[in-house]
Amino acid sequence: MVDWSSLDTVFLDMDGTLLDLHFDSHFWLEHLPKRYAEQFDLHPQETKDQLISMIMAERGTLNWYCTDYWSDRLSVDITQLKAEVGDRIGYRPHVHDFLGGLRAAGLHSVIVTNCHPDPLALKLQRTGLDQHVDMIISSHELGKPKEDREFWSDLSKRVSYQRERTLMVDDSFPVLESAQDAGISQCLAILAPDSTQAAKPHHPDIPGICHFDEILPSLQTRRTLPSA
Incomplete structure (x- = not known):
């Protein structure tokens, strides 16, 4: 499923790949609509329907992920509202075990996330995730989301990597397709990003796993290879 011997770099999504997507799903689908309705004295279900429709209209754009954009558009403090349910992170x-395996194998691990810097800081504070990888890049630093093929060429100005020796792991098929189109040699999908939801169907052209224990044995084998 993964040819570890041919890799130098592993790009990792964060939400839904390393962290449980349940936090974000709960925030956008439940907590934000509830608190927004309370703040502006609106009908809860109508508010939820309207907000979800508004959010979905931005899907695939940088605005979809942008805390500042939604704070301005909705006149609420998104970062503060996220902190209210931070215990779900x-x-x-x-x-x-997986991140430790990457480090033991001598692989360069880089989190490449669409998460806005403000909630990213909250998640790192809660998890200490930054202590387990070599680098973290937010797409907001580059001005375009991972779904944009040009993102990957811009990323190469921040991270030194060879596309033919790089793996991208993500729970988003559009992101993985973008990475493939940009020449990333190996892609791996996470099919069970949200612990409260059933696993997604497999992609016809991208291998997928539910959890990292499915590939840990092959990663651990790399440690014994002369090239490692």
Whole structure:
């Protein structure tokens, strides 16, 4: 599923890949509509329907992920509202073992996330995730989301990597397709990003796993290879 011997760099999504997507799903689908309705004295269900429709209209753009954009548009403090449910931020299964395996194998691990810097700071404070990887890049620093093919060429100005020796792991098929189009040699999908939801169907052209224990044995084998 992954040819570890041919890799130098592993790009990792954060939400839904390393961290449980349940936090974000709960925030955007439940907590934000509830608190927004309370703040502006609106009908809860109508507010939820309207907000979700508004948010979905921005899907795939940088605005979709932008805390500043939604704070301005909705006249609420998104970062503060996220902090209210910060106890829901947590790791997906086997992540610590996987990240430790990447480090033991001598692979360069870089989180490449669409998460805005403000909620990113909250998540790092809650998890200490930054202590387990070599680097973190937010797409907001580059001005375009990972879904944009040009993102990857811009990323190469911040991170030194060879596309033919790089793996991208993400729970978003559009992101993985973008990475493939940009020449990233190996892509791996996370099919169970949200612990409260059933796994997604497999992609016809991208291998997928539910949890990292499915690929840990092959990663650990790399440690014994002369090239490692």
